Amino acid sequence: MLCTSQYAQERDLDFNNDNLNKQPIESLIELKKIYAQSIDRGDVFLEGKCLQEMGKVCYRQGHFRQALDFFLKADKIFNSNDKPLWLAANLSDVGVLYYYIKQPEKAMKNYRQALKIYKKQNNLKGQAIVYGHIGQLYEKRQTYDSAFFYQKLALEINKKTNDISSAAKIYENLGSIYEDLEKFDFANNYFKKSLDLYQRDRNELGSIEVINNLGDILRKTGKYKESIAKTQLAMQLAGKLGNSYQLASCCRDLGKAYELLNQMDSAYHYVKLGYKYTLDLYSEDGAKQVAFLQVLYDINKKTDEIAKLQNDKKINRIIASSATVVVALLVALGFVIFSRQRYKLKDQQTLAEQKQIKHDLTSLELKNLQLEEQNLKQQLEIRSRELSTHTLNLIKNNQFLESLRNTLHVMVKDDKRDQKKQMSQILAEINQSFNHELNWKEFTQAFEQVHQTFLENLKMSSNELTSADMRLITLLKMNLNSTDIATLLGISTDSLRVSRYRLRKKLNLAQGDNLSAFIQSL
Template identity: 60%
Template sequence: MRSVTAKQIKHVFLLLWIGISSTAFAQSDRTILQQAQALSQLHPDSALKLLKELQAQAGTENKPTAASILQLMGQICFNQGHYAQALEFYLHADKLFTQTGNKDMQAGNLGKMGVLYYYNKEVNKAQSLFKKSLSLYQQTRNIKGQAEILGEIGHLFEKRQLYDSAFHYQQQALIHYNQIHDQQGVAKIYENLGSIYEDLAKYDSAYTCFNQAKTLYNQGHNTIASIEVINNIGDVLRKTEHYAESVQQSRQAYALASKTHNLYQLAAASRDLGKSYQLLKQMDSAYHYLELSRKYSLEIYSKEGLNQTAFLQVLYDINKKSEEIIQLNAHRRTNRIITASAITIVVLLVIIAIIIFSRQRLKIKDQRMLAEQNQSIYQAQHELMQLELKNKQLEEESLKQQLDLKSRELSTHTLNLIKNNQLLEDMRNTLQEMVKDDKRDQKKQMQQIIHQINQGFNHEQHWKEFTSAFEQVHQQFFKNLKQHSTDLTSTDMRLIALLKVNMDSKDIAGLLGISLDSLRVARYRLRKKLNLEQGDNLSTFIQSL
């Protein structure tokens, strides 16, 4: 958006106040139109008033200037969403451009009319006007104009999901922009291509195109366009599950939008940050940015409402003034009857006063209703966020309860293993004492019982139950462990699992059916397999996984 200084606005209105001649206007019309166009970005109502006065100054003698003024008035009405009024200005401008024989200006005006018909969902009319515009630009060999219309046609096919045709026209536009070394035009086409690739879920190609557009916009110091492209890059990263990178891009867009005070881009960047943080499960940040987006959207809606009211007032005044001029001319043609003219003026003033009074009352009523609607929307969204937060808390509590249950199951399995092996140990010791007796007829039978007990020390079913419960409590533990060593045996894994649940050495030896000395050897071998440095504590290392 071009910045308009107070000095520039003052200069434009000064020209109108002193009353310039048509010759002087013709010499300075380009500068004044540029100032009026810049003014329309911030104050469309003031710009429309200014252009109406300029049109009166241009009159019927300077048709090219009058046509340019009408075209700009149509563009302002189009930007404000008044398509019918915009079309009326465009058609009037087209008539004057045709009379002057200026094909480039006529082609540009047809292109703007095509965009208007597209937004009015009259696609066939839009396509027809684009083709006429392209034909005129080809006749004048206007490369830049051809590139702009080719890009618009490609955009039209993209929205109709005819992607092959969309690619064709965008590539043609890219060739034309490269031919005249128009970097900003090339950047816009790369942005359009990125949008097509994104629609087709070809995110790598979309990311490449958006990055190229961003680079070119930065080289041209086009901050506003850069913000939109950065937001697009963030969308692609989020769709490809690169959430951290997406947050980084959206933050960059947010910073640039804050710097330029661009409410639309601030709302978009905040909304994208909210989505990314939601996918990252950072609900506090998600809520914060979604709330920011909502506030910016409400601010935009409020400002647009006020601007629309002021613009409608100006549009009404312009139409009303035109009607007054027509009426006054009619009275002049009928011998300038003073009495009738005075009565007409008084009646019109009364009507205008009544209308203004009525509009003010309606405006106040509309603003009150808008405030009530905004409050209702805010309350509904707030309640929805509270409900979502409560659901999240309930889910977390449920998961905690499940984890506690699994922990108790693990403790139970561990305790059962200890009791089972302790019982087997006591029985084995008792039978070994009996074997030492001289009763030879019992030795063989007792030795068989001891052998059966030894086989029962490491009963696989108990270990399977223990392992299943352990993995449910410590879900990623074994995966993390295998990153440090791939040479671990099943016995090593059991020892590590018992160390993880903080079991003492005596119980571990009992569960594994080995002596404390054998356990120390097993711990030493395990330290070597895990590549632990001398002095590093094995239990501390296992607890950190």
């Protein structure tokens, strides 16, 4: 049998290598086994590491609440057992989670705490990673000077550690910043450096994403044929991996490039192919999510059972000690008050049994309430993911189809009658794909399930709201920008400003009050 420290070291090797290459469900099942063994062995540090890794798996699958719960439990263990580097890594992971759920202040707070520990421990690799995260946070805020500062600071520190994986990500982040600033030559240079490091590190997924970025740069600089070749290479690599998400992304980019080349047949082909990959992705992801949630439920159930078992053991020890004392007293006093003590003991036993029955019933009711609450939380998380996915799909589908339809309208008005009939048929198919009312109905149903109290509060604010007003309010609640809202509503940005002005009057907002802030506060 391995000693505890040897066992922890071997399990750490699994965390750092094999576990990252497994599917989410396989990783969770393996971590579940190690977690149970760590509790049986009394290895608190390994227990904390398991919680941290389970948090990462849940985070990658989009189960942010469960991930945060695992991270916070790990934080408590690392903090109380004097494990500063593990604590810093965990704080960094929590910061990334807050970044993706759009809580930048909390993300920055955790980054700062992690950075403070890494500096105190003189851990350069950790410092480089956190500086990169901070730079990414500033990029999202469009504060590009600060974003450049932290990314380059991360790169400078990374050169001392020679961490290829981190350097590849930093170069990719720098390329993304330059692409946002439309400095495409610099963006292209950094993306190429990132791709070289990803390929040396044999990171296939990272390589695909950067190749796709290079294709975007070529398309944005008017090099459409080169862009198509680059994107097709990314699509070929994604096909080998069987990654439906990347395949769908490549098809969308190819459709845009062929549209710019005025090759509408090819553009339409890749749009339809991308739609097929998207459907495959949802179907495949749905089945995986169900299985993933079942494993997650089993882990939580097992954790509750372990906690209950430990409590039962403590209660049994207390009862055993108490019973010994009672027996000793009974023996000492038995000759004097035997009869009286017998009846008294009988009454005590009856009362103890009644209390035990009541305790068991209370424990069972509490357990049922906890299970119901957990199920409700899981359903809300699933519906939130569905709402976000549905909204993003609506925006991308409408944006691209609107552009393609306008192009085809121009071609139909052309005097070349030999292609007029074919173009009219394509227009009819595209018009059928919009299906606004059905999409809005599905979106509204998903929104109402996630934001029930919001709609109730809104009705108390005004009773003059039309269906168009309700659509605008729901999109503002989703934190979408004006361009995406105008696209979803099928209106111009000028019309959107008029609609916002009218909505402010119906909601009786004073001059200077922010409409979006008011809606978020409901």
